[in-house]
Amino acid sequence: MFAAYVTVTILGALINGAAATLYLIGHEYPKAQADMKGVPRKFVPLLGTLAASGLVLYFVGAIIAHLRVGSRDIVGGIVFLTVAAAALVLGLVHHG
Template identity: 55%
Template sequence: MFAAYLTGTLVTSVFTGTAATFYLIRHDYPLAQADAPIHVLGTAAGRGAGGGLILYFIGALAAHLRVGSRQLVGGVVFLALAAASLVLNLGSQTP
């Protein structure tokens, strides 16, 4: 069962990453599929992933605190990097 889970997760990751890349570079295939500015979908996926990472690391830090662990430096560093990436992504987009 674990092998099926791992395979499914890896395949989903590859497909999602490839689709986001095609949207962001405005590849001909996704452009032919829609009339809307397709790069917006890639941007939305990136922002969603950034927000998800932030929530993940907040949860990880909360779990560490809940069990009394004070080894928070790694989680704080990753949380700060995810937050900075999301802020830079939001700031780099033109309206």
């Protein structure tokens, strides 16, 4: 069961990473998918901002949970939080 869990987790990370890359390079596929589903293209940056905001909140919560139980092993959480916050800020600056 553990092997299946790890495999699916890695696969999910790869698929989401590939999707994020397509969005970031401005590939036509994500835009066509938004068009097909009736999502106006002007909403795509908002959806990205909401996703980045969710990641920031998730990692803030993770760090708080570690500190609450006395764990000081938060370097990884701080790194992930920093990257998510940077993506959020840069996205906001880029899209206005």
